[in-house]
Amino acid sequence: MPDFEMRNICKSFPGVKALDNANFNADRGDIVALLGENGAGKSTLIKVLCGEHKPDSGEIFFEGKKLEIHSTRDAIQQKICAVYQELSLVPELTIAENMFLGFYEVDSLRRVNYQKLEKRTKELFKKYEADDLDPRMKVKELSLAQKQVLEILKALNRDGDIIVFDEATSALSDKNAKWLMNIIRRLAKEGKVIIFISHRLDEIRSLCSRVIVYRAGTDVADLKIEDADSDQLVSLMLGREIGGYYPQKENFVREEEVLVSLKNVSSGHTLKNVNLNLRAGEILGVGGLAGQGQSELFKCLFGLLPYNGEIMVKNKEIRMNHTATAMKQGIALIPEERGLQGAVLKQSVRENIVLASLDKICNGLFLSKAKEGEIVGRSMKALSIKAESPETLVGTLSGGNQQKVVLAKSLAMEPDIILMYDITRGVDVGTKKEMFNMTKQYAKEGKAILFYSTDSEELVNVCNSVVVMNNGMIAGRLDGEMSTRENIIRLSVGEEAVSKEENDEEN
Amino acid sequence: MDMKRALKKHQSVIFCYLIAFLLFAAFSVYTPGFASVSHIRTIFVESALIGVVAIGQTLVIITGGIDLSVAWMMTLAAYMVTNMIDSKPESLIWAIPLMMIVTFTLGALNGFCIAYLRVPAIVMTLGMNIILQGALVGITQGRPGQAASDPLIYIGQKSLAGIPWLVIIWILLTVIVTLMLFKMKFGRKLFSIGNNAVVANYSGIRVGRTVVLSYAISGLTAGLAGLLMVGKVGSYYLAMGDTYQFQSIAAVAIGGTSLLGGNGNYLGTVAGSLTITILLGILVALNLPWGVQKMAYGLIVLVSVIISVRRSQKV
Numbered sequence: 001m002p003d004f005e006m007r008n009i010c011k012s013f014p015g016v017k018a019l020d021n022a023n024f025n026a027d028r029g030d031i032v033a034l035l036g037e038n039g040a041g042k043s044t045l046i047k048v049l050c051g052e053h054k055p056d057s058g059e060i061f062f063e064g065k066k067l068e069i070h071s072t073r074d075a076i077q078q079k080i081c082a083v084y085q086e087l088s089l090v091p092e093l094t095i096a097e098n099m100f101l102g103f104y105e106v107d108s109l110r111r112v113n114y115q116k117l118e119k120r121t122k123e124l125f126k127k128y129e130a131d132d133l134d135p136r137m138k139v140k141e142l143s144l145a146q147k148q149v150l151e152i153l154k155a156l157n158r159d160g161d162i163i164v165f166d167e168a169t170s171a172l173s174d175k176n177a178k179w180l181m182n183i184i185r186r187l188a189k190e191g192k193v194i195i196f197i198s199h200r201l202d203e204i205r206s207l208c209s210r211v212i213v214y215r216a217g218t219d220v221a222d223l224k225i226e227d228a229d230s231d232q233l234v235s236l237m238l239g240r241e242i243g244g245y246y247p248q249k250e251n252f253v254r255e256e257e258v259l260v261s262l263k264n265v266s267s268g269h270t271l272k273n274v275n276l277n278l279r280a281g282e283i284l285g286v287g288g289l290a291g292q293g294q295s296e297l298f299k300c301l302f303g304l305l306p307y308n309g310e311i312m313v314k315n316k317e318i319r320m321n322h323t324a325t326a327m328k329q330g331i332a333l334i335p336e337e338r339g340l341q342g343a344v345l346k347q348s349v350r351e352n353i354v355l356a357s358l359d360k361i362c363n364g365l366f367l368s369k370a371k372e373g374e375i376v377g378r379s380m381k382a383l384s385i386k387a388e389s390p391e392t393l394v395g396t397l398s399g400g401n402q403q404k405v406v407l408a409k410s411l412a413m414e415p416d417i418i419l420m421y422d423i424t425r426g427v428d429v430g431t432k433k434e435m436f437n438m439t440k441q442y443a444k445e446g447k448a449i450l451f452y453s454t455d456s457e458e459l460v461n462v463c464n465s466v467v468v469m470n471n472g473m474i475a476g477r478l479d480g481e482m483s484t485r486e487n488i489i490r491l492s493v494g495e496e497a498v499s500k501e502e503n504d505e506e507n
Numbered sequence: 508m509d510m511k512r513a514l515k516k517h518q519s520v521i522f523c524y525l526i527a528f529l530l531f532a533a534f535s536v537y538t539p540g541f542a543s544v545s546h547i548r549t550i551f552v553e554s555a556l557i558g559v560v561a562i563g564q565t566l567v568i569i570t571g572g573i574d575l576s577v578a579w580m581m582t583l584a585a586y587m588v589t590n591m592i593d594s595k596p597e598s599l600i601w602a603i604p605l606m607m608i609v610t611f612t613l614g615a616l617n618g619f620c621i622a623y624l625r626v627p628a629i630v631m632t633l634g635m636n637i638i639l640q641g642a643l644v645g646i647t648q649g650r651p652g653q654a655a656s657d658p659l660i661y662i663g664q665k666s667l668a669g670i671p672w673l674v675i676i677w678i679l680l681t682v683i684v685t686l687m688l689f690k691m692k693f694g695r696k697l698f699s700i701g702n703n704a705v706v707a708n709y710s711g712i713r714v715g716r717t718v719v720l721s722y723a724i725s726g727l728t729a730g731l732a733g734l735l736m737v738g739k740v741g742s743y744y745l746a747m748g749d750t751y752q753f754q755s756i757a758a759v760a761i762g763g764t765s766l767l768g769g770n771g772n773y774l775g776t777v778a779g780s781l782t783i784t785i786l787l788g789i790l791v792a793l794n795l796p797w798g799v800q801k802m803a804y805g806l807i808v809l810v811s812v813i814i815s816v817r818r819s820q821k822v
Contacts, residue, residue, distance in 0.1 A: 015684045075770045082513075145665060226621075233536075302709075304708075304709075312730060322711075322713065323708055323709060323710070323711055323712075324711040324712070326711075327711040333709065335709055340703075340705055340706075341705050341706060341709045342706065342709070343706060344699050344702045344706050345702075345703070346702045346703075346769060346770075347698065347699065351695065351698075351699070355695065355699055355707075355710045356710040356711050357705075358692040358695055358696070359692075362692060366688055366690045366691060367691060367692065367695070368684070407712065413711075
C-alpha cells in the first residue's frame, strides 16, 4: 500500500460531475505529476485534499491512517499544504507577518512576539536559499517576482508532509523556476510526498518520477516517466490522437491596409515612443521579458491608460479615453485576468457573451430575446463552450471554458482588431490548439490581431511577425525567417537579431 | 420543466410574497377587520410610498451602493410643491418639473462624487441628507408647513374605479422599472457593475455614467414619493421623509436583492414594501406601547433582512 492514497473520490457540482471515482497515490520521496486538460478534475482533487471542497464520497489515507479533512485549517494541521500560482499575500502586512499569517505564536497575554517572527522568517529564507529580504518590509513594496517567491515560501513554511504545487511554475521567471525545482527535489529527498501539477511536459519530465493522467474527472493512466512519451501523454489527456500542435502558418497580410497605427505613443515611465503598424489579416506578436511595457501597450490601445502621441485607427486619429471609444472603433481586448477582467463569474454564460455587444441585441429601446439567443447559440457552438446551458454561471465552468466565454464576448462584438493578451495562460493543450486555429481563421477573414504571449514558441509559431519590447520601447521587429525564439530572446536582452546564415557562420 | 425552472429562478421573490400573505392571513384571523377592503386599500397606499422610494434604492443597491439621502430628498420635494409656492395650485405647473429636475440633479451629484471622486456611498449620501436637512430647516426657519393644494390632495387621497391613484402610479412605475431592469441595456449594465465593475469597464460599459444615472433616478423617485406623500397626509412638515430611509432599504433587502450588489428584482422590493406595511399594521393593532412597537418593528425587520441576506448569498 502506498504511503499516500486518495481512493474513489467523487464530487459533483450542480450540473457537473467534477470527480468520478478518482484515484491518486504516491510514496514518500516521490514527485508525482498530475496531468490533465482544464476541467479534467485536477483542481477539484486538490481542493478536496486541501479541505476547500467536501467530497461526496471517497477516502484519503496517509501512512495507513484515514484522514478526516473538514476545513482548510484541518488540512494544514494534518500537514497538507499547497502552493498555488495566484498570490494570496496581504500587501499592507510585512513579510514576516505574511509568512505566519493565521499561525502567529502568542504569549500568555496573546501578544505576538515579532522578534521571533522575524528571526524565523530569516531562517526560512536561509533554509530555502532565497534572496535575503528584510522581514519588516511591507509586501506591497516588493516586485512581482519577489512576491511569487514569498508565496512559495509561505506554503513551505507550513512544513507539510504532503505538498501540492499547482501550476506553481507557470508564472515564474526561468531563474525562479529553476530555484523552485531544486527545492522540490530537495523536499522529495527529505521524504515528502510531492504532487506536481503543470502543463509543461519538459518540466514534468525533468522533475517527476511518475505521472498520473486525469481525464473527465477520473484517472486514466499511471505511468513511469521513462515509459511515457509526449505524444502518448497528450493523447491520453485528450482521449484522442492529435495532429500538429500549431496550425500550418499562412500569410493573410494585406500590405496596403493599415488598420492601426501608433505614432510616438508614450505613457508614464512604462511606454516610450512606440511606433507600430498593424495591418488587416496580420497576426503581430508582441514579445519580450515580462513587464517591459507590453501590458501598457495593450491598455493604451484599449482606452484603459492615458497616453501621449497618436493612435490612428483606419487612418483616423482617435483619442482612446475609454474602453467604449476603442470598441466603437472595432477594437476588442481579451484581457490577462479572465476572472477579474474578462468575465462576470456570478452571471450566466448568456449574460457574459452579450455584455460587450448590448447594442447588437436591441430592438430600439428593448433587448431582443431572439437576437440574444442567436448570438449566444452561435458563439457557444463556434467556440464549443462546454456548459450545461446558456444559463450556467460562468464561475462554475472550467478555466478553459471560462476563457472561451471571454473570447466569445469579444468576438460577439464582431471586431476588426483583436488584442489578445496571453489568451492561452493556464489553458490546456486541446483548448490551446482550438484557439490557435481560431486566431488563424480571424486573420484569414481580414481581422488584425495583436498577440501577446509569455511563451516565445507560441509567438514564433502563430504570428506573421513579432515585435519585441524592452524597457518600454520596441527593441525590434522580426519578420519571416528572422522570427525565431533565439532572436526574440536576443532582442529582449538588448542584443541584435541575427539571420539564419549569420547564425550559422557564428557557430 | 420550464415552469419548474422559472419557479426556481424567482424563488426568493415568490418566497417574499408568501411571507407577506401569510403575515396578512394569520393576523386577519386574529383581528376581524384586518382583512376588510378598506384596510387592504390602506395597506397598498402605505406600501406605495415605501415602494416608490425603494425604486431608486433598488437600482442603487444593485450597483453595490446605498442611498441614505432619500429621507430629506423626499422632504425637499414636499417643500418645493407646498411652502415654496405658497401652495398655489397654478404654480404646480412649473414647481413639479423643477422639483423633478432638482432631485434628479442632486441624486446625480451623489453619483458623481461616488463614481468619479471615489467618496464612499454611505458617507456621500448621508452627507447629502444632512446638508438638505440643514438647508430646509434654514429656509423655513422651522415655520409650520402649509397644507397641500387640491391637485396634490386629489392624487394622494382619491381613487379611480376604487383603486387609489397612489397605487395606480406605483403600478405604473413598477412596470417601468421592471422593464428597465430586465428588458433594457440599463439593467444589464447595472447588474454587471454590481457584480464586477472591472469586467463591466473592460466590456465597454461606461461604469461612471451608469452609476451616476442610478443615483439620479434614486433622487427622482424619492422626490416623487415626497410629492405623493404631501398629497396623502395633506400638508408639508419637516422630517416627513425620515421613516422612509430605513424602510426603503429594508424593503429592498427583504425582497431578496443582495445588499452586496449584483442581483435583485424590483418585484421583490414590492413584496418587501407590503411586508413592512403589514407588519406595522399588526404592531399598531396589538395596541402595544409606542416604544415597544418601535423596538419590535426594528427587530423584526432586521431579522428578516438577515434571513433574506443569507438566502441571497446561498446561490
